Amino acid sequence: MNPPGARNAEAAKPEQPVLLACVDAGKRFGGVQALDAVSFAIRRGEIYGLIGPNGAGKTTLFNLLTGIYAPDSGQFTFDGTSLAGLKPHQVTLRGIARTFQNIRLFANLSALENVMIGRHARTHAGVIGAVLRNPATRAEEAAIARRAMELLEFVGIAARADDAAGSLPYGDQRRLEIARALATDPLLLALDEPAAGMNATESRALATLVRNVRDRGVTVLLIEHDMRLVMSLCDRVLVLDHGERIIEGSPAEVQRDPRVIEAYLGAELPASGVAKTGGAAT
Amino acid sequence: MNALRNHPQAKWIGVALVALALLALPFALASAGTAWVRIMNLAILYILLSLGLNIVVGFAGLLDLGYIAFYAVGAYAYALLASPHFGLHLPFWVILPIGALVAALFGVLLGAPTLKLRGDYLAIVTLGFGEIVRIFLNNLSTPINITNGPRGISRIDAFSIGDFSFARTDAFLGLTFSGPVKYYYLLLLVMVAVIFINLRLHDSRIGRAWEAIREDEVAARAMGIDTTRVKLLAFAMGASFGGIGGGMFAAIQSFISPESFVLVESVMVLSMVVLGGMGNVGGVIIGALLLSFVPEILRFTVEPLQQRLFGRMLVEPEVIRMLIFGLALVLVMILRPGGLWPSAVRRRELSAGREAR
Numbered sequence: 001m002n003p004p005g006a007r008n009a010e011a012a013k014p015e016q017p018v019l020l021a022c023v024d025a026g027k028r029f030g031g032v033q034a035l036d037a038v039s040f041a042i043r044r045g046e047i048y049g050l051i052g053p054n055g056a057g058k059t060t061l062f063n064l065l066t067g068i069y070a071p072d073s074g075q076f077t078f079d080g081t082s083l084a085g086l087k088p089h090q091v092t093l094r095g096i097a098r099t100f101q102n103i104r105l106f107a108n109l110s111a112l113e114n115v116m117i118g119r120h121a122r123t124h125a126g127v128i129g130a131v132l133r134n135p136a137t138r139a140e141e142a143a144i145a146r147r148a149m150e151l152l153e154f155v156g157i158a159a160r161a162d163d164a165a166g167s168l169p170y171g172d173q174r175r176l177e178i179a180r181a182l183a184t185d186p187l188l189l190a191l192d193e194p195a196a197g198m199n200a201t202e203s204r205a206l207a208t209l210v211r212n213v214r215d216r217g218v219t220v221l222l223i224e225h226d227m228r229l230v231m232s233l234c235d236r237v238l239v240l241d242h243g244e245r246i247i248e249g250s251p252a253e254v255q256r257d258p259r260v261i262e263a264y265l266g267a268e269l270p271a272s273g274v275a276k277t278g279g280a281a282t
Numbered sequence: 283m284n285a286l287r288n289h290p291q292a293k294w295i296g297v298a299l300v301a302l303a304l305l306a307l308p309f310a311l312a313s314a315g316t317a318w319v320r321i322m323n324l325a326i327l328y329i330l331l332s333l334g335l336n337i338v339v340g341f342a343g344l345l346d347l348g349y350i351a352f353y354a355v356g357a358y359a360y361a362l363l364a365s366p367h368f369g370l371h372l373p374f375w376v377i378l379p380i381g382a383l384v385a386a387l388f389g390v391l392l393g394a395p396t397l398k399l400r401g402d403y404l405a406i407v408t409l410g411f412g413e414i415v416r417i418f419l420n421n422l423s424t425p426i427n428i429t430n431g432p433r434g435i436s437r438i439d440a441f442s443i444g445d446f447s448f449a450r451t452d453a454f455l456g457l458t459f460s461g462p463v464k465y466y467y468l469l470l471l472v473m474v475a476v477i478f479i480n481l482r483l484h485d486s487r488i489g490r491a492w493e494a495i496r497e498d499e500v501a502a503r504a505m506g507i508d509t510t511r512v513k514l515l516a517f518a519m520g521a522s523f524g525g526i527g528g529g530m531f532a533a534i535q536s537f538i539s540p541e542s543f544v545l546v547e548s549v550m551v552l553s554m555v556v557l558g559g560m561g562n563v564g565g566v567i568i569g570a571l572l573l574s575f576v577p578e579i580l581r582f583t584v585e586p587l588q589q590r591l592f593g594r595m596l597v598e599p600e601v602i603r604m605l606i607f608g609l610a611l612v613l614v615m616i617l618r619p620g621g622l623w624p625s626a627v628r629r630r631e632l633s634a635g636r637e638a639r
Contacts, residue, residue: 066504087503087508088500088503088504089503089504089505089506089507089508089509092503092504092505092506093506097504098504100500100501100504104498104500104501104504105498105501106493106494106497106498106501107497107498107631108497108627108628108630108631109493109494109497109627113490113493116490117490117491117493117494117502117505117507118505119487120487120490120491120494120505120506120507121505121506121507122506123487124487125486125487125488126487126488127483127488127515127519129486129487130482130483130486130487130488130489131478131479131482131483133482137486140487141486141487144487164630166630167630180505181504183505184505184506
């Protein structure tokens, strides 16, 4: 494995085409401007970080992107077409998969069934196919099960395939959520604080998994509080504070930026401690 | 026992034995009185209803307290198209699909405005829907007489194919086939089809989408599931089974009125689903059989038993029926909260709940 700095420098390839472009996204809740004219672009094949203190607008941005809220202003363009007016399931069909900050698995279904449900977006059998179970449906079902099992192996929990999702240990539930999201064949995988509640070992294993996801050709959007994870993993990072874009750049650039330091630590502290204490400050 | 179960042919021998028993059943029942065949037929109708409701409640997790409305829609569809009321006498194999379709349409009609509701709130709206349908049936006699109001519709045609009528008694191969016995075989056929459809739907892409919605609707949407469509599909599928059941009910009874479709009937069908085991086809069938047969057995035993013990009737069978019914429900919910034969998912849910406590 390359040291994080080297990987970041090597992976920032400006010639990669833009996968997701967000222009002037804004959202207001009552008197609170949760997001104010935020623009950014995610390129194909990168791991793009989104950080900011609590209340910075990260989750709002996430919810605008995935169609849970409609933006008051601004425009999301994904893979060349606008996402305006799409419902969450249509966003998934376009190729954006997500995980949830508070894990939302189908807790009483088996791990395998969870991932199989993820295949819903890319399969077609309807009522008639289900009842007749014709060769096409049977082939599709077999492919669904095969693919689901393959994804469980990919995230490393194939041994727990038949266990209820809710009975898995915390780290495995996070992995299962990623496998389920990958089952929708996304171009972009959006992870909402995947390392929340993980210890250092678990979050290192998560980092490896996220890199493996990227190496499969899936672009990753990572919202995260764990600063060390973001800095070691991401090619570029966008920092939000109070709903506004502060800076976008490589982890090294972001860490040096006085506005980021101010947002996280307050203005008067010296700049040196950000990388180490930033995570704890959130 | 295990050796038997592992035998590759054991399953098919078992199926053959059950099939034989089901084929011979009406003759055994008829020897105890034709009334028992009729009771069995009603029990099968309740199985059809329970399996239909099971799709909505058990699979998709949408609590529906007005399910009997679809039964009513199917029954009235048949009654209006095959009785002297309008002078129409279409064959049953034309009307039953129409009834199923109309019921499915009503299912969508109920489903569409309730898409955002869950749990208690959905239950309240569906309860209202059931009552609205019944009240409409009661009052659609003026200004144009469509449903004949509370007097109901009588002299509804029996099922017939060409010269073969389901109401007549025929002799065949030295056996006597009375009307109820013929209906029994038809109901059995429909029931097997409905069970088959239920099982297949459950283990399918659509079935998994229903389960996903029941477990977590937000996550289901994030998986690309169009929850609007999939929920409406559950309502429509469930309702269409109710519609077919209703059509058969109208033909078998040859008389229907709004009184047959009161709230208690909805509650009864829901109780069958819950008591037997929500989401599990086998459990639901057992629930429907138990709740249809036990009251009838009581009806025939309570009176003679009291006569013998006390020399006279102290408590009406109806009262005891409701008493035992209530007691049984409470006991099942305490001792087996997942139902008599719970689905695997419900078992997991309940055991997870215990661990958490």
